[in-house]
Amino acid sequence: MKSTVLFIAISLISLNSYSQTEKDSLTKIVRERIKNIKDSQSENPYYSKEEAQEDYTNEVGTFQALAQPAEDSDLANYFKIYLEKKLLKKIDFSAIKWSSFYKHLSNNKYNYTIRLTFELSKTGKATNCRINTGNKDVDRKVIEVFKKYPLEKLGLKESDKSGKISVQLFAKEDKDVLIKASKFAVVDEAPVIKGCEDLQFYWQVNKCLYEQLNEYIVQHISLKTLNSQELRGEIILRYRFTINETGKITKVNSIAPNKIIKDEIDRLIMSFNAITAPGKRNNIPKTTYCETYRTITIENLK
Structure with missing residues (x-):
């Protein structure tokens, strides 16, 4: 009876080692493949509509209580000066609202606010800034303005380098878009894995989690199951x-x-x-x- 030996390699979808032209091409391919996975597995959602709305409502409530956004906060006043x-x-x-992240939320559950997320660099500056205003030109300008804001006014500490940080900047009220910004930053820390306890930055801790998990899967996956x-x-x-x-x-609830x-x-x-x-969120354990x-x-x- 002929025996078959399997060779298995597992890798992160990473573009770090490619030129910009290669990155653009690979990014397009990866996005198409991921879209195909999502489309083909639409019958296997992670959350039901009701669960998604409940989770979203709870998260928004927690964030608002910690961030305390206001039209007269220091961050709001700063943006009123420097953002046209x-x-x-x-x-x-x-x-x-109709992006893939929010499209399943009913209108009466959707919170019409916009946050900017970022991380702290080694020198304590804002890095990896992300925001979605529905307009890429506005996104770029908002990030440019935010990077000049003195972060110490948000109550951040040295230890917050291990977290992903969020601030609210805008809100829609009575059909008007307002600058309604956080008084305080909200800091989310990733779960920590054995062997990753001494890592300093959020991206390192997050990367370590998935790398350790993948190494575990490679070592323990059933070759007999795959071969069959x-x-x-x-x-x-x-x-x-x-x-x-x-x-x-x-x-x-994985997809395969x-x-x-x-x-x-x-x-x-x-x-x-x-x-x-x-x-953790602001040092309080949370579900991730x-x-x-x-x-x-x-x-x-062979």
Whole structure:
């Protein structure tokens, strides 16, 4: 009886080692492949509509209580000086509302506010800034203005380098877009994995989580299960799971080429027990939704 030996390689969808032209091409390919996964798995949502709305409402409530956004906050007054008022008219809440992240929310549940997220660099400056105003030109200008704001006024500390930081900047009230900005920053920390405790920055901690998980999956995945499916070549997997307030993995619901591979990936994620601390928001333990895409290449060794 002829035996088959499988070779499996797993990798992050990463563009760091490519030229800009290659990055643009690969990014397009990856986006198309990820879209195909989402489209083909629309019958397998992570949250039901009701669960998504409840989770969203709870998150918004927590954020608002911590950030305390106001039209007369120091950050709001700063933007009123340095951001041209005419740009507010270009903010398109309809484009934001119908993005993939919010499109399943009913209008009466949707919170018409816009946040900017960023991380702290080694020198304490804002880096990796992201915002969605529905207009890319406005996005760029807002980030440019924000990077000149003195971050110490947001109550940030040296230890916040390990978090992803969010501030509200805009709100829509009575059909008008206002500068209604946070008084305080909200800092979200990623769950910590054994061996990653001494990492200083958010991106390092987050990357370490997924790298450790993938290494675990490669080491423990059932070759017999893979071989029985006769899958060869490169396949994309979408890992989806939650780490609750106690650091336990729950609600695993990955996406794979078929149910047998999905069940195997889900089994491995559920058995991954290297988490030493849950995610936190302003130093209070919280539930963290985790998601990543990975490619596995399966080949026969002869």
